[in-house]
Amino acid sequence: MEPFKFGCIVADEHYCERPSLEKEVRRYVAGGQNLVIQGERRRGKSSLVVKSVRGIRGMGLLYVDLLGITSAADFCRRVADGMSELDRSRSFLQKTAALLASLRPLVVIDRDTGLPAISIDSRSASDPSSILTVMNMIAAHARERRICVVFDEFQDILDIPDSKRVLSELRGKIQFMADTSFVFLGSVRNQMSEIFAHPKSPFFKSALEISIGEMSDESFVKFILARFTAAKRVADADFVRKLIADLDGVPGDIQELCDALWSVTEAGDCVNDANLDAAYRHIFAHEGSSYETYIRLLTRHQRKILGALAAVGGKHVSSNDFLDASGCHNASSVKKALLRLDALGHIYQLRGEWKFASPFFCEWLRRKMV
Template identity: 40%
Template structure:
């Protein structure tokens, strides 16, 4: 079986390293300190938080994923669903169901995944005044047994039309829940900054920021080599170093590439030329979504993207970049980049524009 996992939270034996960070997070949880976890996509934020809560002294995890939420109603439903799932095995469950009776909760078990699913009456729309109620429910959970609350992809709360109001209400409730640690996780840096470092944000300086950096080559390559060895295969540093480079050191992308290398090899020793086959496998799997991206772009945007794929996104407003991309006007580059960022193709980090998906970056010049 392919031992590499990507795109999901990893824990236990699939979790590598991060001893210091884990210890730090556990310390904060146990002293009920609120924290913000920042870092690029697929670097390992959700996993490290999950692993930390597992290793705590009995805190249970209330995990709420806010990815893609668009309304206060959705926010409340996500939290309620998490509560119901958490309490499903305890006697308290009936009480919660009663408290939520106006939402007519129905619980069922997905026949394929065996995961409990909860649905609420869709005709009831929860508004801002439901947020305090929902948070009171969390508070009573915490009184029974310690709980740590994780809001993952927290920046998506800014998508709500009334995000300021939602944040203000959340903040005003949370600050009186002294015994419950809240962990806010986010990958879009400027949005997280808007929430936690802007003076007029209700969450201004309300939590201690921690950054999740890529795993070191030394630590992570050892972990990956072991996985290959367990399947009677051997991979050299020569190949692994290239894998890290292609994946920009992002653990999730590194594991994705290792998964593909595993798929295209059977022999004992993995030679460097197998990397090409692995990348082609990823291209073949992802081709449709790349083409879909391209179909969303204008010619100018595509030219700009190609230029970044070839030359990197360090100095996109420089004369030499514009020349090679075929522009003579920085404002058209700016507009193209704004659109490419909105489409989640590029992101900005320390003044550099990078591809969110490194394999898409590799595919562009290969294709064009």
């Protein structure tokens, strides 16, 4: 079995405990408090919430992934999927179907999993008012059992037609479900702020915010060492500490690089600096073509700015070092390119420093330049 996992929600032996954050989430969720959890990509938001809610005795988890949602009907379908995951018992699914009667639901056997599930008719659910039907269904269940509703990638709701109406229908219902905790997870800071921090948004100040930071403490070092040991690799703590620091404590990136280190070594091998080059090449073999596409879609000027960022880092983007590396001495044009690269999702700013969204893309660029 693979010792490291990345790009998905992790649990069990792939999950390193985050006791104080888990405790905080559990306390608020158990008390019916709504939460908004924002953070940059791959920080472990989804895994943390799923793990924390599952740890509350008697609490059901209704997990609804809104990534790439396209319409109100799609929203209803995804809630129906979440309900099927919450409880597969026939009585629960039949009750859910009865509560969704106007959306013409069916209890079917899911073709992928072979398990019973609720399916709803997209045409019947196409009007934004169908959201009310779905929310009323959740409220009816929540009167009988404790449920925490998690809306993951919540900001994607802004992209559907009629999103304003959908948001206000949702908010209208949620505010009357005082005993039920809704947890909103989002990755794109600005868009999440638009929903929760904009005075004109129906969700303005409606949920308590929790931020998720890096994972770089000793318990994560021990966790990574234990995963290497389970995979019959020998690693030393200082090497792992350095690797975690180099990747800014981002657990998704760290697990990806460790997976690559595991892939390029054999049972009994030591894992150390000497394997890093092969590990990066392993990652580039999978991701290099995407990086080439990103580069092709940039202007020459943007490429140069990105190259300078890879070469000298993004702490001082108006320094002579940076301007020399980019070959552009016009500070406002540098800033414009940085903002565009940010909008494209390639870079972001953290505590005043510009950083690559993917450290592997940064390393790939660095190697291209020599």
